[in-house]
Amino acid sequence: MKAVILGSGYAGLTVAHRIREYSKDIEVQIISKSKLVRENTIFPLLLTDEVKVEDTEFDAKEAMEKKGVNFVEADVEDILLESNEVKTSKGTFDYDYLFIALGGGYEENFEKLPGHEFAFMHHTLDGFLGLKKALYEAEEGSKIFVGNAAASPIEGPSYQVALISEYILRKRGIKDREIYLATQSPKGVFGILPFDWVSDKANKYFEKRGIKILRGKYVKEVKKDKVVLNDGTEVYADVKSILPTLSAPEVVKKSGLELVNNFVKVELPSFKARKNVYALGDSAMGMVPAKTARSAMVSAENAVASFLKDVKDIYLPMYSQGVLCIMEGGDDSGILRFDKNSKEVKVFLDFGKNYVLFKKIYSKMLVNSAFNLKYHASLTI
Numbered sequence: 001m002k003a004v005i006l007g008s009g010y011a012g013l014t015v016a017h018r019i020r021e022y023s024k025d026i027e028v029q030i031i032s033k034s035k036l037v038r039e040n041t042i043f044p045l046l047l048t049d050e051v052k053v054e055d056t057e058f059d060a061k062e063a064m065e066k067k068g069v070n071f072v073e074a075d076v077e078d079i080l081l082e083s084n085e086v087k088t089s090k091g092t093f094d095y096d097y098l099f100i101a102l103g104g105g106y107e108e109n110f111e112k113l114p115g116h117e118f119a120f121m122h123h124t125l126d127g128f129l130g131l132k133k134a135l136y137e138a139e140e141g142s143k144i145f146v147g148n149a150a151a152s153p154i155e156g157p158s159y160q161v162a163l164i165s166e167y168i169l170r171k172r173g174i175k176d177r178e179i180y181l182a183t184q185s186p187k188g189v190f191g192i193l194p195f196d197w198v199s200d201k202a203n204k205y206f207e208k209r210g211i212k213i214l215r216g217k218y219v220k221e222v223k224k225d226k227v228v229l230n231d232g233t234e235v236y237a238d239v240k241s242i243l244p245t246l247s248a249p250e251v252v253k254k255s256g257l258e259l260v261n262n263f264v265k266v267e268l269p270s271f272k273a274r275k276n277v278y279a280l281g282d283s284a285m286g287m288v289p290a291k292t293a294r295s296a297m298v299s300a301e302n303a304v305a306s307f308l309k310d311v312k313d314i315y316l317p318m319y320s321q322g323v324l325c326i327m328e329g330g331d332d333s334g335i336l337r338f339d340k341n342s343k344e345v346k347v348f349l350d351f352g353k354n355y356v357l358f359k360k361i362y363s364k365m366l367v368n369s370a371f372n373l374k375y376h377a378s379l380t381i
């Protein structure tokens, strides 16, 4: 029995750890671009030097090979569902079960945004390092724009970049500054949640920090000195940082798996796309629209529970996906939690200095364990 995992991010590594925890005899192989993996949810703290690049990274090949998991560093080029094979830059590999955990098509979609070369993308390491340099070079009168393109189901990083930009310019003594944050929802910050009090409280906090919220707006085009929004509004900005439209990556989209809104259609809560194929994390549809590391890990836990039930008759719990966003904001921070199963709903929003410390501790635990963390605070189904 051979399980092949494509991708070594939050979802892919969680699958490998969990299969190994319950079975030593299933052959497990990971195929991923690079053995160097980064814990990217902590990237906003690179802007303030609260973490260093080396604090965010680990060698996934070394960590997984200690557990008897084979790690192939290769580019996945084609997923051949009919023959149960995967074509890569290092040859073709066969599988009995396939776990697709290739993340979202961030880079390829960013390149489709007209004028993207005039903006940073606050997703990659390079994007954050470029943005950091620009924020430290910004002068009196600087205007900073942060936002998302259409259908971009992760606004949390944009909230953090807006807050940290305000902090950096304030600490640098730049008095004449304008920070714009575009939110796709007309309700503003966290507007996708069905609770008006959450958006009201969050909007007030951002406005108190001097951030101008552009509600119900997304980026259509970037120009050298401005961004053009969905309603034609033009916002002049010296520094522009944007997250693109999100979808499954091309290599997944062309595999022939059925798609919903450009993500792989799966059965929930098992994340099964076909009898022997699971699609996870940022590549797949989910129980909530937000695409997060926490949801990616939950999708992996549920897929392994379904897989081990099928092949080993082992019964493990499954979890619901929710939203947990810890907002790093320079000298202050915030937390939003939304979780729901058939019995209960949990909603919590607060701002305070200490939440960022939780995030730093959690991030360290993720890096030190090569993403082998069972505690994701999600409700069981």
Ligand SMILES: Cc1cc2nc3c(=O)[nH]c(=O)nc-3n(C[C@H](O)[C@H](O)[C@H](O)COP(=O)(O)OP(=O)(O)OC[C@H]3O[C@@H](n4cnc5c(N)ncnc54)[C@H](O)[C@@H]3O)c2cc1C
Pocket: 006, 007, 008, 009, 010, 011, 012, 031, 032, 033, 034, 040, 041, 042, 043, 044, 074, 075, 076, 077, 101, 102, 103, 104, 122, 123, 124, 154, 156, 157, 249, 251, 280, 281, 282, 283, 291, 292, 293, 294, 295, 296, 324, 325, 326
């Ligand atoms: C700045 C920032 C802050 C964030 N903050 C949070 C947060 O606070 N909380 C939260 O829960 N989420 C957060 N997220 C979202 C989170 O990072 C993503 O949702 C998460 O990375 C998705 O995990 P994944 O396993 O699906 O994909 P990824 O982690 O993207 O992993 C995909 C893997 O596939 C590999 N791969 C891709 N294409 C190929 C290919 N063709 N061939 C071989 N390998 C390939 C990649 O190298 C990688 O190993 C944040 C994201 C950003 C950018």
